[in-house]
Amino acid sequence: MTRLLRSIGRLVARLVFVLMFDMSFGPAASACTTFCYADGGTLVFGRNYDWMVGDGLVMVNKRGVTKRALTADAAAAQWTSKYGSLTFNQYGREFPTGGMNEKGLVVELMWLDDTRYPDPDTRGALPTLQWIQYQLDNAATVGEVIASDRAVRISSAGSAKIHFLVADAAGGVAAIEFLDGRLVAHRGGELPYPVLTNDTYDRSVRFARSAGARSGKSSTESLDRFARAASYRPDATSPALAVRNAFATLDDVAQGDHTKWSIVYDIGAKRVYFRTHAARKVRWIDVASLGFACHRGASMLDINAALGGDVTAGLQPYDPGANRALVNTAFAKTPFLAGATAEERDELARYPETTVCAGAERKRGGK
Numbered sequence: 001m002t003r004l005l006r007s008i009g010r011l012v013a014r015l016v017f018v019l020m021f022d023m024s025f026g027p028a029a030s031a032c033t034t035f036c037y038a039d040g041g042t043l044v045f046g047r048n049y050d051w052m053v054g055d056g057l058v059m060v061n062k063r064g065v066t067k068r069a070l071t072a073d074a075a076a077a078q079w080t081s082k083y084g085s086l087t088f089n090q091y092g093r094e095f096p097t098g099g100m101n102e103k104g105l106v107v108e109l110m111w112l113d114d115t116r117y118p119d120p121d122t123r124g125a126l127p128t129l130q131w132i133q134y135q136l137d138n139a140a141t142v143g144e145v146i147a148s149d150r151a152v153r154i155s156s157a158g159s160a161k162i163h164f165l166v167a168d169a170a171g172g173v174a175a176i177e178f179l180d181g182r183l184v185a186h187r188g189g190e191l192p193y194p195v196l197t198n199d200t201y202d203r204s205v206r207f208a209r210s211a212g213a214r215s216g217k218s219s220t221e222s223l224d225r226f227a228r229a230a231s232y233r234p235d236a237t238s239p240a241l242a243v244r245n246a247f248a249t250l251d252d253v254a255q256g257d258h259t260k261w262s263i264v265y266d267i268g269a270k271r272v273y274f275r276t277h278a279a280r281k282v283r284w285i286d287v288a289s290l291g292f293a294c295h296r297g298a299s300m301l302d303i304n305a306a307l308g309g310d311v312t313a314g315l316q317p318y319d320p321g322a323n324r325a326l327v328n329t330a331f332a333k334t335p336f337l338a339g340a341t342a343e344e345r346d347e348l349a350r351y352p353e354t355t356v357c358a359g360a361e362r363k364r365g366g367k
Contacts, residue, residue, distance in 0.1 A: 033253040034108045034165040035195040035229040036173045036267075039245055040236030045106045045167050045265040046229075046246040047098060048253060049088070053333045054260035054277050056090045056303040057326055058285065060315060061133070063102075064294035064358045067094070069126040069134075070351055077124025077152045080358050081137035084292025086272055086285060088261065088303065092327045093318070093352045095129035096136075100287055103140035104169030104267050107132050110196050115161035117154045118181045125155040128162050135166070142172035142187060149183045165196040169267055175201040193230035198222035218253045225253045239266055243273055247282070261303065274303070281308035285315070294357040324349040 036045040063084045069077040087099030098108035109132060126134055131154050139145045145166050154162075163177040173194040174187035186201045193208055199222045207223040208230040218228035232249050236242035246264040254262070257277065264273040270288040275281060285301075289312055298318035307314060327349040331337040 032110055033195075033197050033225050033229055033250070034110060035232060035246075035249065036106075036165065036167045037194060037232050037234050037246075038171060039232075039234035039242035040238065042236060042239040042242035042269075043167070043169075043171060043267040044242050044246040045108070045165075045267060046250050047108045047261075047263045047265075048250050048255075048259050049097060049261035049263070050255045050258045051260055052258065053090065053330055054304065055326060055329050055333070056088055056261065056276075057093070057322065058274075058301040058303050058315075059087045059089050059093050059096070059099075059318070060290055060292075060299040061085045061087060061094075061136070062294045062296070062298055062357070063137075063292045065137075066356045066358050067137075068354065069124065069130055070094075070348075071125050071127055071130075071155050071157075073120065073125035073155050073157065075120075075122055075124050077126045077134065079124075079134065079138060083137060083140065084290065085133075085136040086287050086290065087133065087136065088263065088274075090326070090330050091129070092348050093298070093300075093323050094133055094355070095127075095348075095351075096132050097129065098132060098263070099136055100265050100267070100270065100272055101136040101140075102270070102287060102290070102292055104270055105136060105139055105141065105145070106167045106265050106267060107135050107145070107164055108166075109162045109164050111198050112161055112163040112177060112200065113198075114200050115163060115178050116181050117156040117178050119156060121153065123151060123153045125153055128154055128160050132164075141168045141170065142166050142174045146174065146176065146183065146185050154178065163196065163201075165194075167194075167265075167267060169270075177201060193226070195226050195229040197226040197229070199226065216252060220255055228253055239269060242266070247273075247275075276304050278304040279306055283307055283309065283311045285312045286310070290315075298352075318352075320349070320353070323352065 032050045034047045063081050066080045083101040085099050085101035087096035089096045100106045135145050167173045174185050175196050177184045204226040208227040211227040213231045214228040218225045243264050250262045260277050271286050273284045299315040300318050301315050
């Protein structure tokens with residue numbers, strides 16, 4: 001089992017590396033962009049997911065679930081989820097690329113070549129994608145995400161080089177990076193532009209200041225996309241217009257066929273809007289109306305379902321077979337993962353079965 005865990009840990013790390021930054025597929029394949037703005041009183045968080053695979057499941061994850069990180073590190077993180085969440089998953093449940101929890105916390109990842117994670121120590125270790133789920137499970141604010149660095153760390157054993165844009169319902173926003181083995185957070189006065197692409201935050205800010213305001217379509221270059229997103233014009237007179245403005249900015253930094261998903265979070269309303277390259281109609285899910293009690297079980301939705309408008313009622317009970325099919329499909333379409341063994345894929349697909357609904361949550365019931 002230990003040998004298999006090491007293999008799966010390497011596989012999880014490798015999938016994020018290939019997912020976010022394989023230059024053999026050209027710069028557009030790794031050109032993701034995120035931003036977060038208060039637009040006319042509406043806090044919107046925009047995210048373009050640029051990659052070569054568009055399959056995915058939108059997952060509803062429950063509170064009161066005990067978990068152990070899928071890592072071979074001696075100090076694997078263990079926790080029980082405090083909050084439910086809605087996540088976007090491509091390589092299996094519990095390993096999201098981003099999402100929002102019931103408190104309004106949003107976490108999304110970007111590639112950063114300068115990343116160096118901490119060396120092994122006594123803190124609980126997690127692979128990169130599971131670090132996102134851990135934060136959505138446990139944190140309500142940006143400050144709590146940053147403070148979690150005292151308890152957990154991203155495994156340095158082959159983990160992909162990632163930084164994160166994080167926002168909360170109180171309007172807090174932070175760019176979180178791991179540089180020279182330590183967490184570096186830019187927020188408040190140290191976050192002049194609530195944007196993140198694929199360069200360090202400091203380098204991106206210097207470029208944006210020298211470039212000045214940008215409009216229209218950006219190039220594929222990380223710094224150019226940062227400068228364009230940093231020029232967002234908040235002029236909305238309603239939440240609906242703020243969401244449209246966010247999608248318009250995502251259009252300007254999009255990378256053609258490589259932009260598989262565009263997501264806009266209305267953080268205050270706890271509503272998540274999304275559209276995909278395969279399904280162009282905008283759909284939304286009201287996170288505030290979801291039931292997160294553990295005994296109710298997880299639920300899901302095919303991200304490319306041919307639907308439009310409010311799809312909250314279209315969520316279906318979680319199907320392990322669908323999760324397994326997603327893992328197999330996504331791996332088959334990702335060249336550097338296509339050679340993964342059936343045992344490795346199955347272990348990753350079966351990971352949710354190792355999580356347990358805590359007895360206290362079963363007794364509490366409720367929403």
